[in-house]
Amino acid sequence: MASLFKWVQSLNVPKGVGILLFFYVSGIVAHSLPQLRVIAFSMTDLFLFGINIYLLLDILKSNKDKTLFFWIIPVYFFTFSMEAMGVATGKIFGSYHYGSNMHLKVLGVPLVIAFNWLVLALAVNSLSLKFSSNKWLVSIFSGVLIACYDYFIEPVAINLDYWKWESNAVPIQNYVAWCIIGFFVSYPLHAFKLKFQSPLLLPYLFIQWIYFNILVLLDIKF
Secondary structure (H helix, E strand, O other): HHHHHOOOOOOOOOOOOHHHHHHHHHHHHHHOOOHHHHHHOOOOOHHHHHHHHHHHHHHHHHOOHHHHHHHHHHHHHHHHHHHHHHHHHOOOOOEHHHOOOOOOOOEEEHHHHHHHHHHHHHHHHHHHOOOOHHHHHHHHHHHHHHHHHHHHHHHHHHOOEEEOOOOOOOOOHHHHHHHHHHHHHHHHHHHHHOOOOOOOHHHHHHHHHHHHHHHOOOOOOO
């Protein structure tokens, strides 16, 4: 592991990237080894909480601007409410429920899941700003990116019993819903010119994407 940190430092990347790599490489190893897999499954919430809180603290520290809280708090409760209504009614995303590997649930929704969508929204908006500064285009593109990202998350989430779809297939309305929700949570960032940039957001986005794809390739199942 020490050699991994040295390699990261030699690339002149932000220090926090080494911590993210440690988290995700550890996750891959733990899921790959049968003797560690049960522990990995039981620590899903802790793993996600740790990464998301670490990233949010880094974002707040990097920008030294507490006004982002006026976005974080409403967006957390908004996305959590969408999930809760989605689970209860099946009308928003389709009929689904969260599995046994997601813990600390309220109204059938893991408390960590809204943190996950919140940080993902910041990351995709950070990427979208590389292509445009127009608040409408950035917000629309970010909504599409969130839906695309969810497309890649779905196979591993189902395999690891994070959530299950009643039809055993992901409905198109799930992606449409996340496009729309993604737009609504993204637009205020740009309309109010909130500061949320962090050197860790894009590495997080790509490292996590690689992480999920590796777990799919390894065909790890609960």
